[in-house]
Amino acid sequence: MYDLHNFILTRKEEHAQYFQQFGIRGISVIFENNFDVRKFHELKERYQNLDLISVVEVVAERKGEVKKAIDKFRNQVDLIIVNARDTRAMRAAAEFSPIDFIAHAFVDQTAARDCAVNNVALEFDVADFLGVYGMKRATLISKLQFNLDLARKYKIPIILASGAQNVYGLRNATQIIAFAETLGFKHDEAKAAVLRNPFELVKRNRERRKGIEIAEGVKIVRE
Amino acid sequence: MKFKVKPSQKENWRYIAFELVTTGVFVDQDVVKAITAANLRLYGEIGTSEENLWLIEFDKEKQRGILRCSHKAQQKVLAALTAITKINEQDVVFNVRGVSGTIKKATDKYLK
Numbered sequence: 001m002y003d004l005h006n007f008i009l010t011r012k013e014e015h016a017q018y019f020q021q022f023g024i025r026g027i028s029v030i031f032e033n034n035f036d037v038r039k040f041h042e043l044k045e046r047y048q049n050l051d052l053i054s055v056v057e058v059v060a061e062r063k064g065e066v067k068k069a070i071d072k073f074r075n076q077v078d079l080i081i082v083n084a085r086d087t088r089a090m091r092a093a094a095e096f097s098p099i100d101f102i103a104h105a106f107v108d109q110t111a112a113r114d115c116a117v118n119n120v121a122l123e124f125d126v127a128d129f130l131g132v133y134g135m136k137r138a139t140l141i142s143k144l145q146f147n148l149d150l151a152r153k154y155k156i157p158i159i160l161a162s163g164a165q166n167v168y169g170l171r172n173a174t175q176i177i178a179f180a181e182t183l184g185f186k187h188d189e190a191k192a193a194v195l196r197n198p199f200e201l202v203k204r205n206r207e208r209r210k211g212i213e214i215a216e217g218v219k220i221v222r223e
Numbered sequence: 224m225k226f227k228v229k230p231s232q233k234e235n236w237r238y239i240a241f242e243l244v245t246t247g248v249f250v251d252q253d254v255v256k257a258i259t260a261a262n263l264r265l266y267g268e269i270g271t272s273e274e275n276l277w278l279i280e281f282d283k284e285k286q287r288g289i290l291r292c293s294h295k296a297q298q299k300v301l302a303a304l305t306a307i308t309k310i311n312e313q314d315v316v317f318n319v320r321g322v323s324g325t326i327k328k329a330t331d332k333y334l335k
Contacts, residue, residue: 018244022318130308133264167244168314171305175319178301182265 001173002026002198004053004079005103005125005161008170009043015167019050022172026051026202028079028161032059033069035076053202055079057103063092070098078205081123094120100201101159104128106143109150116154119216121201122147125163126176129183145184159201160193235294238279240320240333241304243286247313251281254288257310261303274300279326282334287320289329297322 001024008015009029019027027050029040035056044052054077058069066082066089073080079100082093090107093099094114105122107115115122124147129140151158160180164170171179173194180190207213212220243249255278262271274296281288292300304317323329 021244126305130306168308168316170244170316172318174322175301175305175317178298179305181298182302 001195002051002053002202003161003164003170004028004055004101004159004198004201005030005081005123005163006170007163007165008167009047009052012166015170016047018167018170022170024050024170024172026053026199028053028055030055030057031077032057035073037076051202053078055081057081057083058089058093058099059083059085060089060092061086062088063095065089066092066096066099070096074098075209078202078209094118096120100205106147107150112147112150112154112156115156121157121159121197122151123159123161125161126171126179127163127165127169129179130169141183148184148189157197157201158189158193159197160190161198234275236291236324237294237297238323238326238329239290239292239297239300239304240323240329241288241290242318242320243310243315244318245286245310245313245315247311247315248283249286249310249315250283251278251288253310254278254281257307257315258290258303261307262300265303265306266299270299276300287334289326289334294324 003024006028007030009027029043029052040054056073056077058066058080060066070080080098081101081103082089082099084090084102084104090102091111093102094111095118097118099120101121101123103123104125107122124144129137132140160176162169162171176194177190180193181187204213214220258276262274275293277291279289279291301319304319307317309315321333323332
C-alpha cells in the first residue's frame with residue numbers, strides 16, 4: 001500500500017517502525033511549502049526497505065502562491081499537492097494540471113469539472129473522519145458522498161490515505177477499504193482509491209521526471 | 224421432535240484476528256466495550272444486531288485476539304474497528320491482521 005498523505009516521517013519519526021506492521025510499502029515525506037533535499041536523502045538512506053515519495057504540500061491563500069509553488073518544485077519532487085482548506089487555493093489547484101491531487105478535497109461542482117479537465121485527483125484522509133464525532137462526522141460523510149457523486153460523474157480519480165500524524169492514525173489497506181465502503185464507496189472504487197490510484201500516480205510522475213512519459217498519454221517505449 | 228438445521232441454513236462466521244497497537248494494557252472487557260460502543264455509534268442498535276459480534280479470545284499479554292462476526296457483516300465490523308481511536312482515554316489502534324472462516328486458521332495464520 002502507498003500512503004500518500006502521511007506526516008509520520010516529518011513529524012514523529014520514531015513511529016516509522018510500525019509501517020511494516022500495517023503493510024505500508026510506500027510512504028510520503030511531506031514538506032509544507034518547501035523542499036529539503038538533504039533531509040529527504042537522509043531519510044531515504046535510513047529507510048531503504050520503504051519506497052519514499054517526496055511530496056510538497058502547498059498551503060496557500062492565493063492563486064499566485066499555488067502557481068509559484070508549481071514553478072519552484074515541479075521538477076524537484078515526485079508529487080505536488082494542494083491543501084484544500086482554503087477555497088481559493090482549492091479552486092486554483094483544480095485549474096493547474098501540474099498539481100497531482102487536492103488534499104482534504106471537499107470540492108464543489110465547478111472545481112470538480114476543472115479537476116477532470118486537468119487530471120487532478122481528489123484525496124480524502126481517514127483521519128478527518130476519525131477525529132470528529134456525532135453531527136460533525138455526519139456532515140463530513142454527507143460532503144464526501146456529494147464529492148463521490150461528482151467524482152463518478154466527471155471520472156475523477158480518488159485517493160484515500162491515512163492522514164496520520166503518528167502511529168495512532170495508521171490503518172492498513174483492508175481496514176481503509178472497509179471503512180470507505182461504509183462511507184459509500186463501492187468495493188472496486190475503494191480498492192482503486194487505496195491500492196491502485198496512489199501507486200499509478202507515483203509511477204506516472206516518476207516516468208515523467210525520467211523523460212519516459214513525454215506528454216499526457218505519450219510514452220517512449222523504445223529509442 | 225428434534226429441530227434440524229440444514230448446513231446451508233447455518234450461520235457463516237468470519238473470525239477477525241486483530242492486535243492492539245498501544246502503550247496501555249487492556250483486558251477483554253475493555254476491548255468488548257470499545258468494539259460495542261464503536262458499532263453502536265456507527266450503525267445503531269439495528270445495524271449492530273445484524274453483526275452477531277462475539278469476542279472469542281483475547282490475549283492480555285500480547286494484546287491480540289479473535290473476534291467473531293457474521294460473514295455478511297465482515298466489512299461493517301472492519302470499518303467499526305477502524306473507527307476506534309481510544310480505549311479508557313488511551314490512544315489505540317486496532318490493527319486487523321487477517322480474516323478467516325475458521326478459528327484454527329485465524330490463529331495459525333495470523334496470530335502465531
